Amino acid sequence: MSVFELKAGESAEIVKINSSGGAAARLNSLGITAGKRVTVLAFSLFKSGVLIGCGAVRVGIRKSLAAGIEVER
Amino acid sequence: MNLNAVKSAVEAKSFKRIVLAGNPNAGKTTLFNALTGSNLRTGNFHGVTTAPSRKTVDGITFVDSPGLYAMNAYSMEEVSAAEEIKTADIIINVVDGLTLENSLNLTKKLISTGKPVVLYVTKLNQLKRRGGRLDGEKLSRILGAPVFYGSAKKFRKQLLSGVNFNIGKSAMPLNDAYSAGREGLTRADKLFYNRFFALAFFIAAIAAMFFTAFHPLMPGSILKDLTESLVVDKFGGFLASKMRSDAVISLVTEGILSGAGGVFSFIPQLAILYLFLTLLDESGVTSALAFATDGLFEKVNLSGRAAFSLVSGFGCTAAAILTTRGYSTPGAQKRTIAVLPYIPCGAKLPVFLTFLSPLFENPFPVITCFYFAGLALSLGFSFAMRGGKEGMLSEVTPVILPAFATVGKKLYFYLKGFIIKVAVTVTLFCVVSWFLSHFSFGLEYVGVENSMLAAISGVILPVFYPMGVSDWRIAYAVLCGFIAKENVAATVAMLMPAGTGLDLAASMGICAFMLTCPACVSAFTASCKEAGVKFTLKCFVVQTVIAFIIAFTVRLLFCL
Numbered sequence: 001m002s003v004f005e006l007k008a009g010e011s012a013e014i015v016k017i018n019s020s021g022g023a024a025a026r027l028n029s030l031g032i033t034a035g036k037r038v039t040v041l042a043f044s045l046f047k048s049g050v051l052i053g054c055g056a057v058r059v060g061i062r063k064s065l066a067a068g069i070e071v072e073r
Numbered sequence: 074m075n076l077n078a079v080k081s082a083v084e085a086k087s088f089k090r091i092v093l094a095g096n097p098n099a100g101k102t103t104l105f106n107a108l109t110g111s112n113l114r115t116g117n118f119h120g121v122t123t124a125p126s127r128k129t130v131d132g133i134t135f136v137d138s139p140g141l142y143a144m145n146a147y148s149m150e151e152v153s154a155a156e157e158i159k160t161a162d163i164i165i166n167v168v169d170g171l172t173l174e175n176s177l178n179l180t181k182k183l184i185s186t187g188k189p190v191v192l193y194v195t196k197l198n199q200l201k202r203r204g205g206r207l208d209g210e211k212l213s214r215i216l217g218a219p220v221f222y223g224s225a226k227k228f229r230k231q232l233l234s235g236v237n238f239n240i241g242k243s244a245m246p247l248n249d250a251y252s253a254g255r256e257g258l259t260r261a262d263k264l265f266y267n268r269f270f271a272l273a274f275f276i277a278a279i280a281a282m283f284f285t286a287f288h289p290l291m292p293g294s295i296l297k298d299l300t301e302s303l304v305v306d307k308f309g310g311f312l313a314s315k316m317r318s319d320a321v322i323s324l325v326t327e328g329i330l331s332g333a334g335g336v337f338s339f340i341p342q343l344a345i346l347y348l349f350l351t352l353l354d355e356s357g358v359t360s361a362l363a364f365a366t367d368g369l370f371e372k373v374n375l376s377g378r379a380a381f382s383l384v385s386g387f388g389c390t391a392a393a394i395l396t397t398r399g400y401s402t403p404g405a406q407k408r409t410i411a412v413l414p415y416i417p418c419g420a421k422l423p424v425f426l427t428f429l430s431p432l433f434e435n436p437f438p439v440i441t442c443f444y445f446a447g448l449a450l451s452l453g454f455s456f457a458m459r460g461g462k463e464g465m466l467s468e469v470t471p472v473i474l475p476a477f478a479t480v481g482k483k484l485y486f487y488l489k490g491f492i493i494k495v496a497v498t499v500t501l502f503c504v505v506s507w508f509l510s511h512f513s514f515g516l517e518y519v520g521v522e523n524s525m526l527a528a529i530s531g532v533i534l535p536v537f538y539p540m541g542v543s544d545w546r547i548a549y550a551v552l553c554g555f556i557a558k559e560n561v562a563a564t565v566a567m568l569m570p571a572g573t574g575l576d577l578a579a580s581m582g583i584c585a586f587m588l589t590c591p592a593c594v595s596a597f598t599a600s601c602k603e604a605g606v607k608f609t610l611k612c613f614v615v616q617t618v619i620a621f622i623i624a625f626t627v628r629l630l631f632c633l
Contacts, residue, residue: 022401026466029142031175041258042266044377046368049465051266056172056256060364060377062465 001073003038004050004066011039012071019068027069030059038071090134091232092161094154094183096176097140098470099169100195105137107225112486113137114392116354117475118363118381119468123150123398125157131233136161139399144182150398163189165232170196170207170222171471173251177216184218189238194222199473205254212250217242261472265358271365274358280441282349286342287426287437296341304334320511320518328507332567333500336559337492339423344488346419350388351483355475359384364469373455375405376463382409383451386416387444388487390596393418394603404461407604411458411612412451414592417444419491420558424587427562428580431572447588499559503567506553510568521546521568539625540586541579541632544569551586557593582628589620 006012014034017027032038032054041051041058049062061069093101097119106113109128114121119140126137138157139150158164166183168176173194184190194207213220217240221228264270286293309330313322353359359381367377378399386393393413400406417425425443429436509526513519521527530545530552537548550564565573575583591597591613600609 023464023466025145026142029178030468031178041262042365043268044365044367044465045268045272046371048368048371049364049377051364051469053256053258055174056253057175058469058471060367060465060467060469062367062371062376065464065466 001071002067003040003052003061003069003071004063006040006071006073008040008042010073011037012073013037014069015072016070017068018070019065023065027059027065030057031055032057032059032069038069088162088189089132090136090160090162091165092136092138092157092163093165093167094138094158094161094179095140095167096142096169096172096179097468099140099167099176101140101167102137104165104167104193104195104225104228105135108229109135115479115483116359117357117470117473118354118360119470120150120378120381120396120399123395125153133233142179158183158186158188161188163191166190166192166218168192168194170194170200170205171203171253173207174247174253177247180216180218184216189236190218191232191236192216192218192220193228194220197222199471200254203254203256203259205252208250211245212247213240214243215245215247215250259471262361265361265472266365266469268365268368271358271362272369275353275362275366278349278353278358279444282346283441283444284437285349286345286422287435287440289435293342293345297338300341301335301338304337305330309334323511324504324507327567327570328503329500331570332503332506332563333495335566336423336495336499336563339426339562340488340491342422342426343419343491344484346422347388347487348480348484350384351480351487352475353384355479355483357470357472360470361472363467364465367465369452370463371465373452374460374462375409375455376400376465376467378463378465378467379405379409379455382413383416383448386413386418386451388419390414390416390418390592391599394596394599397603400463401466402461402463404459405463407608408455408458408460410600410604411608412454414596414612414616415447415451415454415589417447417588418558418592420593421587423562424554424558425584427565428573428575428584428587432577432580443584443588450589494557495559495563498557499563502553502556502560503563506549506564506567536621539621539628540582541575541628542583544574547573547575547583551583551590554587554590555593557595558587561587578628578631581631582624585627586620586624589616589623591616591620 014036016034019027036054039053041053043050049060050066051058051060093105095101102113102115102122105111109130111128113126122137122139128135136157138154141151141154144155164183166180168180197207209220209222219236219238219240221231285291288294309326313326316322363377363380366380370376370379382393382396385396390413394410397406397409425440426436429439433439510521510524511518512525513523514525526549527545530549534545534548542548546568550561553560553564597609
């Protein structure tokens with residue numbers, strides 16, 4: 001399942017990130033990589049994106065990009 | 074890192090260029106301001122600084138760079154930061170104490186450039202409050218680089234007296250030197266990250282801002298009247314009693330005091346406006362808002378980042394245009410620049426008040442309507458325009474109670490800037506306007522009606538007829554707004570001391586025009602720099618035409 005399918009407050013471990021180019025590099029430098037545990041903190045208006053917490057870092061990610069972050073509960 | 078080379082470089086004091094680098098919102102500009110005595114714009118938001126700044130103090134050039142995560146860039150501003158780092162003799166890596174663990178990714182990359190790196194860790198008060206801790210000495214040994222924190226003044230002294238880069242590296246887990254404390258959401262975070270609460274709070278905050286500034290029984294209005302009577306009536310009367318020549322009295326009281334001095338009287342209301350904007354910014358609420366409202370901006374092909382640009386636009390359009398450099402899509406950046414003039418900037422506030430105050434006992438509701446109409450227009454036009462879609466991939470900062478000193482300082486420098494602008498630019502402008510409006514082409518001292526300004530302005534007057542404006546003085550005032558919006562209120566106050574004499578329909582028409590017309594020269598220049606001259610000119614022409622159409626329509630609606 002993707003991180004976007006989690007409910008607010010749920011945590012899961014990243015297993016794979018299907019993304020390339022600049023966005024993938026940015027996720028990587030934010031510490032959002034396979035093996036890390038992430039928590040869904042909130043959703044934006046019209047559920048256009050999701051706010052995920054990874055350690056102390058909090059990142060807002062658009063739905064299309066979040067759909068490529070595969071997680072396992 | 075070649076330790077010997079570094080050590081000798083520092084001992085010989087051959088370093089001339091110190092570059093501040095680090096992740097976005099680490100506090101680089103705050104440190105830069107403290108190190109160099111500058112007043113560059115700061116804020117609790119990722120990507121406030123969008124271009125490098127330099128300042129030389131005591132022979133050493135300090136460079137403030139936009140935040141970056143890695144040396145390979147994702148957004149446009151990161152490229153310039155990476156370029157600056159290449160030119161550094163010493164890098165000060167500013168590290169956010171709250172997200173230190175992740176920030177060290179960049180630190181390691183900076184160290185591996187081979188240049189001497191000094192760490193400066195920020196936000197340790199916040200870290201302590203959430204139960205975390207930092208042992209600077211241990212961190213320094215883990216990284217093999219000197220680590221500083223605390224007072225910026227002390228840091229500056231240590232830096233200039235020579236830093237020991239020769240630190241023996243020792244292997245130990247990061248946990249020995251740093252613990253992040255509670256990383257979960259606080260109660261405030263939970264509230265402001267909630268999309269419905271964030272939007273409701275923003276609307277309520279803007280409404281409260283206007284209420285405090287414009288309601289006749291609130292401090293904004295009361296202080297404004299007080300300032301006005303002090304500057305224009307009391308001080309003007311006093312000066313007039315001391316002078317003989319009619320022309321000089323007229324220049325000083327009408328030209329300078331009523332004109333430029335009249336604009337001074339808006340300072341209390343501008344202070345309230347700016348206090349609210351600063352609080353939103355410094356508390357991290359703008360950052361939370363940018364995330365929460367992303368869905369709204371996605372519908373108009375922008376991202377939540379635009380919330381930050383638009384909120385900045387309430388202060389100054391030119392400054393807001395510079396915030397768009399953090400966008401990753403040039404199309405979205407251009408679109409935002411094109412719609413930013415519809416957000417009324419701080420200088421448009423006196424204009425609305427000048428035209429609407431005489432007609433409404435309580436101008437608060439109608440002015441609020443104009444502001445929200447501007448917001449709606451900017452979103453509407455962004456929806457209608459084509460161009461690339463902006464994605465969202467951005468950090469969000471924790472929500473905090475802003476420090477009193479930070480807010481006070483920002484407010485102080487903003488008002489100081491405004492006062493200087495009015496005292497210099499607007500006053501100079503008023504003197505020129507006064508001269509043009511009191512002398513004929515034959516350089517005789519005449520009444521306003523026979524002045525050369527009346528003759529010149531009469532030429533452009535016809536385009537304002539459909540707005541219900543038949544007085545050349547208003548046409549001239551509006552035209553002056555393109556130089557600086559402050560000039561509009563100043564010109565009206567100077568040339569029409571008895572008031573504009575416009576009826577409701579014409580006043581609404583002219584305010585609609587002022588809301589939708591292109592911004593001032595500084596915004597035009599900023600737009601040329603960011604989006605190109607051709608694009609800026611195109612926007613200018615289209616916006617002027619649209620402004621006339623909207624103003625005519627509004628006047629017609631109120632005539633019905």
